Amino acid sequence: MSLFSDLPLTSAAVRRLFRHQLHLQPIRPTLPHALKSKVALYLHIPFCESLCTYCTFHRVLFSEPLARAYFAALREDIRQAHAAGWQVSEVYIGGGTPTVLVDELCTTLTLCQTLFAPKVMSVETNPNHLVPATLTALRAAGVNRLSVGVQSLDNTLLRAMNRFEAYGSAEDILPRLALANAYFDTFNVDMIFNLPGQSVASLQQDALALLEADIKQISWYPLMPTRQKTSLLRESMGAYQLKGEHKKYQQLCRVLGHRYTLSSAWCFNRNTVNAHDEYVTQNEHYLGLGSGAFSYVNHQLLVNDFNIERYIETVQAGGNRLVAGQHFTPAQALSYRMLLQLFSLQVAAVAPVDRRLRKLWSADIAALKTARMIQVADDAYVVTEQGRYLALALMREFYVAVNTLREQMRELQASEQRILLQEVE
Numbered sequence: 001m002s003l004f005s006d007l008p009l010t011s012a013a014v015r016r017l018f019r020h021q022l023h024l025q026p027i028r029p030t031l032p033h034a035l036k037s038k039v040a041l042y043l044h045i046p047f048c049e050s051l052c053t054y055c056t057f058h059r060v061l062f063s064e065p066l067a068r069a070y071f072a073a074l075r076e077d078i079r080q081a082h083a084a085g086w087q088v089s090e091v092y093i094g095g096g097t098p099t100v101l102v103d104e105l106c107t108t109l110t111l112c113q114t115l116f117a118p119k120v121m122s123v124e125t126n127p128n129h130l131v132p133a134t135l136t137a138l139r140a141a142g143v144n145r146l147s148v149g150v151q152s153l154d155n156t157l158l159r160a161m162n163r164f165e166a167y168g169s170a171e172d173i174l175p176r177l178a179l180a181n182a183y184f185d186t187f188n189v190d191m192i193f194n195l196p197g198q199s200v201a202s203l204q205q206d207a208l209a210l211l212e213a214d215i216k217q218i219s220w221y222p223l224m225p226t227r228q229k230t231s232l233l234r235e236s237m238g239a240y241q242l243k244g245e246h247k248k249y250q251q252l253c254r255v256l257g258h259r260y261t262l263s264s265a266w267c268f269n270r271n272t273v274n275a276h277d278e279y280v281t282q283n284e285h286y287l288g289l290g291s292g293a294f295s296y297v298n299h300q301l302l303v304n305d306f307n308i309e310r311y312i313e314t315v316q317a318g319g320n321r322l323v324a325g326q327h328f329t330p331a332q333a334l335s336y337r338m339l340l341q342l343f344s345l346q347v348a349a350v351a352p353v354d355r356r357l358r359k360l361w362s363a364d365i366a367a368l369k370t371a372r373m374i375q376v377a378d379d380a381y382v383v384t385e386q387g388r389y390l391a392l393a394l395m396r397e398f399y400v401a402v403n404t405l406r407e408q409m410r411e412l413q414a415s416e417q418r419i420l421l422q423e424v425e
């Protein structure tokens with residue numbers, strides 16, 4: 001079945017589709033040989049000073065000795081990838097919170113700069129780290145894109161998300177954003193809409209505050225909870241409902257639309273030249289290093305060990321840190337590429353050479369055109385205003401499927417630890 005053959009897609013249909021498509025085998029794949037072309041490098045730092053209730057990423061509470069050992073192992077992993085012949089055009093350091101140890105982070109950035117001389121070095125952080133000493137150190141180490149998680153400027157919501165104490169109130173955050181906005185070519189603020197308890201008025205106020213601060217880039221994600229997270233969130237924030245999502249998205253597009261351009265379905269940009277969005281969508285291949293990082297190379301999705309201590313030991317011993325993977329069929333790889341292009345709001349008008357794939361591709365394009373989700377523009381198809389929401393819904397479901405995989409990997413790790421404990425007793 002082609003990805004878009006049953007348009008208009010309901011969220012449930014899309015969800016079923018991705019559950020079906022993303023099916024990691026807990027095998028032990030090995031990393032393919034280095035590609036001839038340059039790839040994006042993603043480095044994962046899984047430590048945070050406080051854990052947010054909605055967060056579906058691989059992260060644990062910060063412990064300095066463990067984090068120092070982890071950064072050292074990660075640098076060893078980078079050196080090994082370089083020695084194996086990997087070449088890198090862009091480096092993205094995400095988490096968790098990469099700035100938990102600025103000295104370790106800067107040593108790691110300098111190593112990347114020396115080995116790969118990438119044109120983009122991007123780092124994620126939290127508002128409590130937007131202070132002159134850290135911003136200056138990051139810039140000196142070559143960072144040209146900084147992304148900060150804010151999520152909301154509503155103090156009631158910040159409290160419910162467990163962010164208020166550790167990462168600051170709206171009144172603390174706003175002046176810090178104004179300071180950091182001037183430091184980097186690209187300064188991105190991560191926000192979330194459709195949070196339980198988030199009113200349309202609260203969202204509108206957030207959008208107006210960021211407009212007023214003239215933030216260079218805003219990634220305004222829809223909340224993407226897994227099934228497990230949805231039931232946990234019910235206790236801390238209230239019931240999650242998909243129903244209001246479309247209306248809230250339209251409202252954001254309306255408020256921000258006259259000053260910002262969409263560089264993807266949820267990324268608002270003041271300046272399209274420095275629009276660095278998700279590395280996943282902008283790079284055909286990416287290599288993920290660090291505990292819990294994903295790679296996508298030669299149509300293979302590969303997952304690193306989620307056990308932080310074991311990751312450190314394996315790297316030190318020069319062993320294999322991959323724990324699961326999936327080889328996409330040509331049809332799945334085509335659907336994945338189509339999804340990323342739709343999300344980036346532009347679909348290349350280049351049909352695959354293979355006859356069977358060309359048929360699938362043509363069916364998708366025809367369905368999208370009939371449903372007025374895309375229209376012809378020069379030598380490509382651009383996603384229409386109504387198509388944007390479909391692109392957002394598809395990407396949301398893709399990320400929910402990826403987040404569900406993360407949850408499964410963490411559960412696997414927890415059950416391994418339980419077995420080990422039972423053996424010791």
Ligand SMILES: C[S@@+](CC[C@H](N)C(=O)[O-])C[C@H]1O[C@@H](n2cnc3c(N)ncnc32)[C@H](O)[C@@H]1O
Pocket residue numbers: 048054055056057094095096097124125126148149150151190191192221222223224225
């Ligand atoms: C994983 S965090 C890492 C960087 C930093 N710790 C932070 O809080 O921004 C990156 C972003 O992912 C987004 N995020 C995490 N969990 C999410 C979820 N369940 N739904 C939507 N966005 C989520 C948040 O907007 C967050 O800023």
Ligand code: SF4
Pocket residue numbers: 047048050051052055056057059095096097126149
């Ligand atoms: S959203 Fe960011 S700060 Fe919060 S737990 Fe997730 S990674 Fe950590």
